Amino acid sequence: MTDQYERSAEFVDVMLTPHWTVLGPALAEALRGAPGPVVDVGAGGGHGTRAIAQALPEAEIFAVEPSPGLRAVLMARVNESPALRDRVTVLASGLLEAALPPGLGAMVAMNVIGHFDPAGRRAIWELLAGRLLPGGRAVLNLQPPAEPTVVPQTRFSDLRIGRRRYEGWGRAEPAGPDLVTWHMTYRVVQDGEPPEEVEVNYAWWVLGADRLRAELTEHGLRVAPTGPADLGLWLITRAEDVTA
Numbered sequence: 001m002t003d004q005y006e007r008s009a010e011f012v013d014v015m016l017t018p019h020w021t022v023l024g025p026a027l028a029e030a031l032r033g034a035p036g037p038v039v040d041v042g043a044g045g046g047h048g049t050r051a052i053a054q055a056l057p058e059a060e061i062f063a064v065e066p067s068p069g070l071r072a073v074l075m076a077r078v079n080e081s082p083a084l085r086d087r088v089t090v091l092a093s094g095l096l097e098a099a100l101p102p103g104l105g106a107m108v109a110m111n112v113i114g115h116f117d118p119a120g121r122r123a124i125w126e127l128l129a130g131r132l133l134p135g136g137r138a139v140l141n142l143q144p145p146a147e148p149t150v151v152p153q154t155r156f157s158d159l160r161i162g163r164r165r166y167e168g169w170g171r172a173e174p175a176g177p178d179l180v181t182w183h184m185t186y187r188v189v190q191d192g193e194p195p196e197e198v199e200v201n202y203a204w205w206v207l208g209a210d211r212l213r214a215e216l217t218e219h220g221l222r223v224a225p226t227g228p229a230d231l232g233l234w235l236i237t238r239a240e241d242v243t244a
């Protein structure tokens, strides 16, 4: 698997930090009462892993992260916290290649579902249908666009570390019936010096709420919105499970 985050890993985790200040509490609420173990899909640098560990202090966590760059951040974050080091296992593969426990209490997929094509999503729904324990659930977020449309260049991050400012910019364009290409620019600015820029592109499979619901229904799963509407969070449970 090629590392789509090889050149952006140093920016991605820090730029996701503000998002996690709002995502973390909403995720914790959605996970309340869930059993373990928990899979953090595409854990990145571990913001979500840490939020899961706080929300479910007894649960064992499997943090699945294929990108060596982001996994380095994740390993450091897990290693520095005794609470995480004891019960977080970092798996260096994609979700569909990961050796996971036979029963899953929860699966968390934050800012990642667009990395899976329709066949990959189907495999995830099959995994959930086959392995979710009673009271178990999955939580994921859908990010715009829900259709393959043009997203104009937008600055989504602007932060300062030391003497440098770090800006994150992104634009998207259609690349197929269910696909967009994101063009990301990470700009490092220091007074008096020319900005340094890192540009990366990646494919993102678009998905809207109606299609999500239809796909899950086919697998005996039900889905409901959870948390503040602007976060696009969805809670997935087994259709027949009355304990969740």
Ligand SMILES: C[S@@+](CC[C@H](N)C(=O)[O-])C[C@H]1O[C@@H](n2cnc3c(N)ncnc32)[C@H](O)[C@@H]1O
Binding pocket: 005, 016, 041, 042, 043, 044, 045, 046, 047, 048, 064, 065, 066, 067, 070, 093, 094, 095, 096, 109, 110, 111, 112, 115
């Ligand atoms: C935008 S980052 C989000 C990281 C983290 N979930 C967060 O919100 O802070 C997307 C992550 O998905 C991971 N990813 C991409 N393809 C994946 C796959 N097939 N299985 C698991 N993770 C994947 C990437 O390596 C990256 O860490």
